[in-house]
Amino acid sequence: MSEPLGPGTRRPPGGSNDDEVFFPDANYTSPSVTFLQELPSYQSILRRRTSAGGTQDRRQNNHGFAKPPAAEKRNLVEGTGVESEAVVRSIREYALNIPDKRRLRDIQEANVKYLSGWNQWKQTRNKSWKKFLDETKELSSYLELWRNDIHSIEGKFGTGIKSYFSFLRFLVLLNFIIFVLMFSFITLPSTIPQYGVLNSSYVKVSPKGVEPQCSIYTISGTKGLVYFYTYIIDLLSGTGFLEMTSLFYGYYRIDMVHFSAIKYNVPLAYLLTTFVYLSLSLIWIVKRSVEGFKQSFVREEDPFQSYCNKIFAGWDFCITDLNASQLKHSSLKYELKTDLEEERLRQKKACRTTEEKLRIYCLRLFLNIFVLALLSGCFYSLYRATVYSQKNISNDSSKMTFEGNLFLQYLPSIVITLANFIAPLFFSYIIKFEEYSPAFEIRLTLMRCVFVRLANIGVLLFSLGNQIVCANEEKCKACGYNYKLYPCWESRVGQEMYKLMIFDFIIIFAVAVFVDFPRKLLVTYCSYKPIQWCGLQKFQIPENVLEIVYGQTICWIGTFYSPLLPAIATVKYFIVFYIKKISLMHTCRPSKKSIRASSSNFFFLVVLLIGLILAFIPLGLSMTHIRSSKACGPFVNFNSSWDVVPHTIRGFPTALQKILNGIASEAFAVPFFMVIW
């Protein structure tokens, strides 16, 4: 070990200029240190530091160690001897260079010899455990999906865009786990018995209390002459031959699977797995965001040090690309300038006259009314489109042309996409007149866009639900739902979600290929002024995140009605990752308005959480309040899906039953979802 020592060891200990800078003179810092310790924020830092492994006193050690690296070895020995904790702490956490650390370690090792056998053993155990942890961590990092892709993106475009891609990766993983859950607990048990491996019993419709017409369920389009294009339509819209596959709810008609002595209750498993995947998503997101929440709530919005954040933590050292660094320079400059500008504006605003104030408030009120009108316009047209397409799909699909049929199937998706495209354009135009501060402008526009995206899904589901339940009408009396239009309404909801997901994917793909790519070609090879002025497509993180959160919300809602939807979502996001990566690398330029990593992570997860809550509501309502189909699915014998739980409880011992009955009532189910927050 003595032979290959670096040249650093030749350096006179503690003599270099750097060290003095690095460990400012104790006399100099001490007054301010004591002063700082009075601050509440400093106290909280202390707390954080101690919780992070007792590192707080390390700093004091550093000051002590710094001056006498070798000359006062004895001091060091005493110092480490007193604090046995300091020995346990890893040496690498000292802010020293390697030769100094090496010396420090030698001292510590010499010190260890004076300890009792027990302590010695404890320390070696600690050390080897740490080493083991390091090695497993290193190994597991190889298993990370897209590790290199994400790092190269980070190097080229900075941490903000990288966080978008990590978010995408997280969703791929989440969907894959949900898929594994659904597949192993629902699809597999229902499929195996069909091959005669295990015994099973199908659901038998009990004749009493059910009108015969409720249980008629024929799939249109499977008989007679079948054109090729109907296959395509079926594939794209989940009808026909796809309707009775394991993709949709209607396929799962098995009641019990007998596995030697064990009875596997499929309806119960179906319901429980749904709860499991929802709560798993919830827990996972919350767990992921705990760190982000803490940072964002406690620190990010600290108005007293926004400039310090920008200056001291402004440069993204991960950037390795010259162009990216140019961009970062200009975005930082832009940010600083706007901040200073904003400050001046604020001062101006303070001396605004009453008249001006009144004018602005009136204008804002008017514009907000306009926004509301725009939104209700979107929602109404979506409602009409859904009703129209639902009515006509079931009527006479065989008579229609290929294009007409496809258009009809996808009408709601098209309207949603149009609304998602048009509304943000208006929002970003309107916001200029409202004279908010620049930071608030961005946030408000974003919140409006989130609202449009997610409310669109809500409106679609609402109109579908209206069609299914058709309150107070004759045709729903018999079964509790519109059995003529929807013999198996759960499958139909699943189909709608399936279509939305497919269409969303097609749009993402088409925009990349038919918009971004030609634009890139035009900008590169055409020197016509207006085209050059338009420039390349900007990669806007918020819009892109909204896009994938929208897809994820659809997936969460649809998984109950179409258990294999997560598999499609996994594949979809997997491909989307590459589409986005290629379009970012080759056809887009990053937006000048940079988005900071911390705030963006926070924003992603908040929007995702809103999406998840949105998924809870329709699922909870449909499970408890709408009668389950009598013609298909595992819940034929139950009034609603939720009824499977009380039914199971009836099989429990009476004492347990009484306790559970109170909890498992329908009145509890809906509030449960609310209270769980």
Add this chain to the structure above:
Amino acid sequence: MGGSASQLPRDLLGEYQELTFLTKQEILLAHKRFSELLSKEERESILQKRVPKSKILSLPELRANPFQDRICRVFSTSEDGNGSMSFEDFLDMLSVFSDSATSEIKSHYAFRIFDFDDDGTLDKKDLEKLVNCLTGEGDETRLSESEMDQLIQNILEESDIDKDGTINLSEFQHVISRSPDFARYLCLHCLLRCLTGENPALARQGKLASG
């Protein structure tokens, strides 16, 4: 690099693992990268050699960094202050910039990097240089004088707690500890992960083409 590069002795590797935040793989990679900066003859005794600053700065990871000079100066243990680096200095630098380094360490070194005149405090001149580094060195990219004054005034108002007109280490760490982005930004892990080939630009292009 074939067999021409001398291998890192096992016990030394273990020692570096203990003393830095780097993993075994990363240390080996760093060794390889460092030996690429040396000429063929020098590679025989890699641990005794120093690489001049100009070569360190030619690394693509530092090329785009406005603080490249400061980084070299801070991590160099060279006696004559020319910023040349030994292998252990190089490892030190990578360790501080690695993902697993504590933000405590990172803020320590960030302070030294930002302290342009090496006097132990960040004064107005240091801050001005820092801001210029951030916005770009060119004349047209700089902030105007009044903007700069306003900005530095704001920074000092936010962070100079004892009101002596400069920011010292403890004030700096106090401010930094409340900045959510800091630890995330102060990393250079691409140095160790993305690029492994001798010509990084080629390696990247190759990866793109295949990806």
